[in-house]
Amino acid sequence: MARVKYKLLLPFIVCSFASMGNEVSLTPVNTMAPTASDEEAIIRHWRQPEINREFWDISVLPQAFIDVKPAPRSDGLAVGELGVDGGKKANILALADELAKKQHGNFDSLLIHHKGKLLFESYYLRGRVDLSHPQSSVTKAYTGMLLGRAIQLGYLSMDDLGKPVAGFLNKLDASKFVDGAKQITLHQALTMTTGLRISDATRKSMMENPPLVKGQKEIQFLFENSAPITPESQSFYYDIGPQLIMQVLEAVIPGNIETFIETELLGQLNITNFHWKTAPSGLPESIWRSSLTSRDMIKMGILAANKGKWKDKQIINRDFMTRSTSKLITTGDEEIFGDGKDVSNQGYGYYWWSSDLQYKDKKYASVSAQGGGGIYIILIEELDLIIAITAHHVDHATQQIVAERILPAFIN
Known part of the structure; x- marks a missing residue:
C-alpha cells in the first residue's frame, strides 16, 4: 500500500x-x-x-x-x-x-x-x-553522555565521579586556587554544585582575552578567580560545570576529542548531520552551540x-x-x-x-x-x-x- x-x-x-x-x-x-x-x-x-x-x-x-x-x-x-x-x-x-x-x-x-x-x-x-x-543548553546533556561513553569504554570509572577534577588535569597549579577549588569533584561538576562563582567583570575578561583560557588554562583561570568556595556556595547553581567535564574528557581519552564526539557518541547512532562549535578554550563547546x-x-x-x-x-x-x-x-x-x-x-x-x-x-x-x-x-x-x-x-x-x-x- x-x-x-x-x-x-x-x-x-x-x-x-x-x-x-x-x-x-x-x-x-x-x-x-x-x-x-x-x-x-x-x-x-x-x-x-x-x-x-x-x-x-x-x-x-x-x-x-x-x-x-x-x-x-x-x-x-x-x-x-x-x-x-x-x-x-x-x-x-x-x-x-x-x-x-x-x-x-x-x-x-x-x-x-x-x-x-x-x-x-x-x-x-x-x-x-x-x-x-x-540545541542551546541541551548540549550539556550531550556533554554528560560523552563522559558516560568514556566510562563505558574504560577510560574512567564510576568511582572516578567522586574524585577531584584537578586530579585529572596535569597542567594546573593548585597553589594558586581559591579555597575549596582543589576538592571540586566530577559529580559536583555534573550536578552544577561546584560552588564556583565568577563575577561579571571576571567573566568579561575571559571572553575578551582568549589566550587566558586556552586548554587547561580555562580551569586554572576559573579555579583562581572564583569567589572562595564554601558549603553554602556548593548548592545548585546553573552555570559552571560542563567546561570541567570537557577538559577531563580531553585529558583521559586517547586521540582527538572532536573525533571522539563524532565516532564514539553520535556516530554510534548514525548521526552525521550535526555541528559542534569550538569554545575559546580550543575544546568543543560543552554548554551550548551544538546542533542536531x-x-x-x-x-x-x-x-x-x-x-x-x-x-x-x-x-x-x-x-x-x-x-x-x-x-x-x-x-x-x-x-x-x-x-x-x-x-x-x-x-x-x-x-x-x-x-x-x-x-x-x-x-x-x-x-x-x-x-x-x-x-x-x-x-x-x-x-x-x-x-x-x-x-x-x-x-x-x-x-x-x-x-x-x-x-x-x-x-x-
Missing part, C-alpha cells in the same frame, strides 16, 4: 472533533517533509558571524508540515502511524493546528516517539527535516530512555545514564523552564532535568534535556513516550503543553 502524505483541512477538523470524536478528516496532497536550501543548510546556530549568517536568515515555511505517518529514512528510527500504533490522532492534530497558527509561540518542530516507533513528525516556521537545529536534527534528537532520547543502550549495544555506561536521568537534587518550583499549573517537583541529575507532569489526578514523572529558545528532549517512562521539540522563543509553557495536551493523547 502506497504511503500518502496529508495536509490538514484545519477549519473542518476543528468541527469534526466535536462531531466525530477521534475521527479526523484529511485531504491527501503530494508533499514531502520540508528540506533546507543550500544557503539554509549552512545555518546551524543562532548566530554564525564567521559566515555572516544567523538562524533568522532561514526562511519561514509557507505552511506547516504535519505527518501522522512519518517516512522511514534509513536513519535507524522505526516508524509507525499515530492512531494506529498508539496515541489519539485528534488530540495531537488539534495541537498541531495551534502550533501552525503560532498560538503557543515560535515552534519549529514537534516529534513524538511511542513504544519504539516514531508516530508523529511536524515542522513549522524555520524547522526542516534535514537541518540541524541549535529533530529526528536525531529523538535518537538521543531513545539512548537516554534505554539507559545508554542503542539497538543491542551499550553505548553509555548504564549506571551513569541511570544516575544522569535520576533526581539527584531537588531544585524547587520557583523557576521551572516552560512551566505551568500542571508542572511541579523539579529536580536535576547529570545535566538532565526532572519534573512531574500532572493530568487530572495523576502525576507522571518526566525527564528532560532543556535548551534556551524552547528546545527539549522529554522522556516519560510510564507512557513509553519520547518527545523532541525545537523552537525559537523565550517565553513559553512547553512542559505545561505536554502535560495538558500530549499526555492525554497517550493515556488509556
